[in-house]
Amino acid sequence: AQRVTQPEKLLSVFKGAPVELKCNYSYSGSPELFWYVQYSRQRLQLLLRHISRESIKGFTADLNKGETSFHLKKPFAQEEDSAMYYCALSDNYGQNFVFGPGTRLSVLP
């Protein structure tokens, strides 16, 4: 069965510092990976998906099949990046969709 892990429940960084939110998955096929974000008092929303290969709000994520990882990175964190981040996986048949437990990012001034 598919599984998504996010080892950090809470990650605190200072404004302007680089940030990396870790995501690892277990799936034997070719997964599709997503990052979702939930800002305070807002609904959960898609941040980016790996097939788009785009940068959203300065964030990027690269799928590393060898390490089964999809870490989310930003070179210079901003205070408005403080939020809950969820990594998610869909199998290549679109049959199953699994969310990780989430990491709360706190960007300190």
Added chain:
Amino acid sequence: GAGVSQSPSNKVTEKGKDVELRCDPISGHTALYWYRQRLGQGLEFLIYFQGNSAPDKSGLPSDRFSAERTGESVSTLTIQRTQQEDSAVYLCAASQDRGETQYFGPGTRLLVL
């Protein structure tokens, strides 16, 4: 439409009562999911609907939980004989197809006293 909507936004109920939560998905989005999010925790999958196929109920925590969906429109999640541990935010999400980007509603915050 404006996106996925859910009602009520907040619900306070007494232990043992039944509650019904509603989700209005985006028109044309055939896939609909229900999740539970307990305070300080991640998303817990409950149930999934796809068109007229049999729903995937594998995430429902007990037989007190049930959900229905009429075609590709409104869905209701019913919790019977509520318990205090049912207190959580219940999220609904819709997507054009399973495995595609999910669009979330604002959630219903349920408090069981």
